[in-house]
Amino acid sequence: MQVAVEGPWSPLLGRLTLDAIPYNNPIIVPTFIVAALAGLVAVGAVLYYKKLGYIWREWLCSVDHKKIGVMYIILGLVMLFRGYVDGLMMRTQQAIAIGPDSPGFLGAKHGYLPPFHFDQIYSAHGTIMLIFAATPLLTGLGNIIVPLQIGARDMAFPYLNATSLWLTFAGAALVMISLFVGEFSSATWVGLMPYSEMASNPGVGVDYWMWAIQISSIGTTFNSINIIATIVKMRAPGMTWFKLPVFSWVQLTTAIIGLTAFPILTVALTLLGLDRYLGTHFFTAGMGGNFMLYINLFWIWGHPEVYFLVLPAFGVLSEVVPAFSRKALFGYPTMVAASFSIAGIGWMVWAHHFFTMGMGPDQIGFFSAATMIVGIPTGVKAFNWLFTMYRGRISYETPMLWAMISIVLLLIGGLTGMMLSASVIDYSVHDSVFVVAHFHCMVLVIGAAAFAAVIFWWPKVFGFKLNETLGKWFFWTFIAGSVLVFVPMFMAGLAGETRRLDYVFNTALAPYMLWEEAGVLVYLASVGFFVLMLIVSLWQRVPAGESPWGTERGLEWLTRTPVPFYNFAVTPHVNALDETSWRREAGAALRPTRYVPIHLPHGSGLPFILGMDVFAWGFALTWRIDWLIILTTIAMIAIVFIRSFDRNEGFIIPAEEVEAYEANINTASIFAEQPKRGHGLVGEAH
Amino acid sequence: MRVFGLVALLAPLMLAGCSVHNMVLFFPAGPMAATELHYTYLITGIMMIVIVPTLLMSLWFPIKYHISRQHKEKYTPDWTFSYVIEVLAWGIPLGIVAVLAWLSVHGIQAIDPWNPPLLAKAAPNAPVEEVDVIATDWQWVFIYPAEKLVTIDELTVPAGARVDVKLTSTQNMNGFYIPQVAPMVDAMPAMQTKDTFVISQPGDFTGFSTDFSGAGFSWMRFAVHAVTPADFTAWVQSHQGAAPLDYAAFDAHIAPPQVNYGAKPSYFTLTDPKLFGEVITAAQMGKTYPVSQALNKAVADDDAAPTAGAQ
Amino acid sequence: MHSEKPTLTAKTALWAYEGEEHDFISTRTFGFWLYLLSDALIFAGLFASYAVMDNPMSAFGHPLANGLLSASRGLIQTFIVLGSVFSVSVGSLGLKTGNKGLVLGGLAAGGLLGALFIWFGVSDLQVMAAAGNGPLESGYLACLYALLITHALHMGFGLLWIVAMFVHVARWGLDAMNTARLLCLRMFWQFQASVWVVIYVYVYLFGGAH
Amino acid sequence: MGTHHYDPTQHPEVRQGTILRYVLATVISAAAMVGAYYVAMSKPPLVSLIEELAGTLLVALLAQAALYFGLDVSRAQIWKSVSLVLTLPLFIISIGITVWAFSSLYGRTMPDPAIMSSMAM
Secondary structure (H helix, E strand, O other), rough: OOOOOOOEEOOOOOOOOOOOOOOOOOOOOHHHHHHHHHHHHHHHHHHHHHHHHHHHHHHHHHOOHHHHHHHHHHHHHHHHHHHHHHHHHHHHHHHHHEOOOOOEEOOOOOOOOHHHHHHHHHHHHHHHHHHHHHHHHHEEEEEHHHHHHOOOOOOOOHHHHHHHHHHHHHHHHHHOOOOOOOOOOOOOOOOOOOOOOOOOOOOHHHHHHHHHHHHHHHHHHHHHHHHHHHHOOOOOOOHHHHHHHHHHHHHHHEEEEEEEEHHHHHHHHHHHHHHHHHHHOOOOOOOOHHHHHHHHHHHHHHHHHHHHHHHHHHHHHHHHHHHOOOOOOHHHHHHHHHHHHHHHHHOOHHHHHHHHHHOOOHHHHHHHHHHOOHHHHHHHHHHHHHHHHOOOOEOHHHHHHHHHHHHHHHHHHHHHHHHOOOOHHHHOOOEEHHHHHHHHHHHHHHHHHHHHHHHHHHHHHHHOOOOHHHHHHHHHHHHHHHHHHHHHHHHHHHHHOOOOOOEEOOHHHHHHHHHHHHHHHHHHHHHHHHHHHHHHHHOOOOOOHHHHOOOOOOHHHHOOOOOOOOOOOOOEEOOOOOOHHHHHOOOOOOOOOOOOOEEOOOOOOOOHHHHHHHHHHHHHHHOHHHHHHHHHHHHHHHHHHHOOOOOOOHHHHHHHHHHHHHHHHHHHHHOOOOOOOOOOOOOOOO | HHHHHHHHHHHHHHHHHHHHHHHHHHHHOOOHHHHHHHHHHHHHHHHHHHHHHHHOOOOOOOHOOOOHOOOOOOOOOOOOOOOHHHHHHHHHHHHHHHHHHHHHHHHHHOOOOOOOHHHHHHOOOOOOEEEEEEEEEOEEEEEOOOOOOOEOOEEEEEEOOEEEEEEEEEOOOOOEEEEEEEEEEEOEEEOEEEEEEOOOOOOOEEEEEEOOOOHHHHOOEEEEEEEEEHHEEEEEEHHHOOEEEEEHHHHHHHOOOOOOOOOOEEEEEEOOHHHHHHHHHHHHOOOOOOHHHHHHHHHOOOOOOOOOOOO | OOOOOOOOOOOOOOOOOOOOOOOOOHHHHHHHHHHHHHHHHHHHHHHHHHHOOOHHHHHHOOOOOOHHHOOHHHHHHHHHHHHHHHHHHHHHHHHHHOHHHHHHHHHHHHHHHHHHHHHHHHHHHHHHOOOOOOOOHHHHHHHHEEEEHHHHHHHHHHHHHHHHHHHHHHHHHOOOOHHHHHHHHHHHHHOOOHHHHHHHHHHOOOOOOO | EEEEEEEEHHHOOOHHHOHHHHHHHHHHHHHHHHHHHHHHOOOOOHHHHHHHHHHHHHHHHHHHHHHHHOOOOOOOOOHHHHHHEEEHHHHHHHHHHHHHHHHHHHHHOOOOOOHOOOOOO
């Protein structure tokens, strides 16, 4: 009872034909050539330096939370760049296509992108930035930092952790391959309904979008389970709940959202899939379907998802601001309470995304007021950061710069958010670029905090700091670009510019569009400085020492720097909230004097293989290649079954070996190859 | 540096364009939009009570307590809690949110587009002009049931009259919006929503779709003319005798996906008073107007996608 | 408040030499419990969809629950699923004494009753579909099928798991790993009963089936 | 992570289960469902039908939570209980607010019966 599809279908390749590959598109072909060359160079380098085995053993098979976190962050940064290029293309289109007399290039009536191509670009921009850039960046940070902050050896479920990573990779790979094979969704990142149904969207774009976020969101749910179990069950002795650092608290609230909100997205997308594949009528306009239901389900997930992203950013600020104010965090207990309030209230406000859909004033009033209440704990957080700075000794290292601008952006985003939550204002700016500018303010908070975190904890993982001078250039160009893009965007919103226009009919908006184009080009400079910062820092690799910033406070700084693969040589007993700074002040020992054997899990290739299988499954579903769907589904079950027979319980590092590592810490840095270890050191139980 | 120079040269030009007159939301043309603007000022103003001091603090503290001034300023590394500050930090936002929520609830009660109490007060004796609106892919169809007139991409209404709009759509969700005039309300297939507004003085405006609906979405705009009642009658008269339109003609020629570049208006005589209801019923029965990939991709090309309008 | 810092004395513990081993079984069962909570939210999404669609307009000319389902047959299904959960739970008491036979017997009985439950549900759906009320006919029917089939799929997955546990217990006995898995399986199976009673009360009884 | 220190038969979650618990859980659940069945068959007015069905459902679910799942505040089960208490409101909110929102949406976006009846169909 499959739905008949437009165009040809063959048993071997499904809907996939040569026409699906846009070999004649003047934009995609050069992109493909560049990407293919870069890929060939990378593969060639790996083969030339005979690193294939190393990458397989040490990275693809790794279950080490730090390596998994690093891979998450690399994925996030790559996708952030892709999302930025999408943004650049959108802005350029809008800067050209203004008014009926505007020129058209490359087959477009106005601008250089036909509507269909432009629509895919902004759908990809939103999907990528939220699901495949911000989420992996923050998940990666949580992965690296949470076990260190609570004094754990690893996550509670290391194999599940690797599985989450490779599921996220599989989703991202589907988005990337849609660039060269077929097309991406044109239905925006939210999947407009009933526009995403077969009648309006007969192509494979919506399928790509749907499976990509479905797969990666299942990975996120798994990761949330892992984070909660880790924090609840794996804390070091002495770490009572009120000695848990705020970043870990916030990861816990975030994971609660991830655990509870993402399943609703899974439902929404599954029902949409049933509509598109089997021809049911969940979300069609007719036949008893109800597309408002999809919008409702999507935002039940979608709004908590916003807090899922912004809460970790708040956690980062709560670590970075005290460190560079040389002062403990102000108002720790209310910070924790505020995090839970934000997560809880954030779960009840989703309907403000469809104020204009026709709800009655009672309901709208409720959701409007509930939305505003989120402003209270958010305000509390801002005040607490400010009073952390008050009577401190502040220095402007790059993480602190990012943290300070984050607070300013939060205030602007909060102001405009309060305006939008007042439905009477929303009735005039809903679906305008004012909304776009507002939530970009908030994602800039997230982005700025993520940069602060990456720079702050970089030496913890790699043993050397990022170049501060280039970091400041990166910062200032980024901020200049943001101002140039988003101030005019707020103004254009008040000028009545609606979202998602591939052709701007109102010529009065031209100056705003040009300012935004200028800003997005300044962003290009900041991307350049970022890359330069990475290259120069990697080239110099100045050892950062045990205390790279001189002001570290949390437990994560009690390990050696860079952190060895086993984290703590001996599990610490926690005495204070800021254990490291307390030990320094009190004169307590920072290093253990004797060592004990350490038990660690073995790596496994199965999570990676499962990820690749799920990628093939998503690809097969997108193109409706029936035999491959069946094959990959069977393979999935088989992999889970095989995994259940892997009863290897890891290996033990003898105490002497730990001592040797600790004495010569450079050998234990994250890039070092581990010695081969035999299986069954621990042996089978009983 | 040359790039920066270019930007500097362009800057005055661009600044000149960003004049406040472009920001049309500040120039409402009827009581509904005026109320929205009123609440915008009110809510933003109240927010400033907390935003401005906080913004100043976030700039002032990092400067005042910079490490280079460590000999001049107090340093209290262990001062981490104060009941006074925490009570204020929760209390001030709480108070402001309470006021804002109260305002928001009152505002939405006043301008509920279904039957705004605001208009009952502001324009109690205004004559009522009923217009049924159908959003197609990708045009706006306006039905004047009393005048037996159908227009495409043009909405002409008498100034000072209370315009009661019923909205639906053939296939996709669209947002019906006239800045300066009417609250934004979605037009949805198989559903019926409402919008209500008064345009106080004669004038010309532009309305458009705000909710993305496909390849022709950016061209989905319509001219709005508020005219004197006499001019309105004359306008209705001038289109007497236009081509007849019933459901079959609508279904065959107007509803299928097409782009009306330039939003050229066209006019019909309504011969089927149930047209609006029939469009809703058809959508409920599962009627769709499939948008093929070919049309999606070709929509930018004038020749490939036929311009709709008069047949 | 918390700002009081501990003072360092000779007795202050700084390193936890004994704190290495975590409670492996509890961590496993807690993680699995979290998965069950996320699964509960999947059912929340389906229940919310069902509630929205439970009206004549979404039924699109087809009957609602009161014309499709039989409350008495549903009650029989409830007894079957409760019996199945009872068997698996009682079987798990064998873990206390290391009684492999009791564990496997409980699983086998629970599995058979679970299969009977699925057969009952699927045959009901087949009758419905044959009477012209298939899942493609209306939005309401799609939601009803989605809810019932999702629950049945969970039961089916549980059956696969039961089969796998036979292999594992046969090969490795009731060791710590298998104990953790059996505890998880027991929770999973009990969870299906909880979901079913909600479905039965909300869809069958509240929907007016008789 | 290691399992070698374990005697799984002594684990609190293993020790917790007893035959009495399971019999009670099953009997209470079954009785609640039978009660609900007869309440529904007697066709009381809507409000009391909702109340009584919700009551019996609550009894069945509480019995299962306490006796099947063994949720309590002991060291072994406290975090399961806490996570359930944190999650249940979200379960109820996601259904309840959806129903509430749609009660308004349906009332206002469904076409007037007058239009529908005057239609050509």
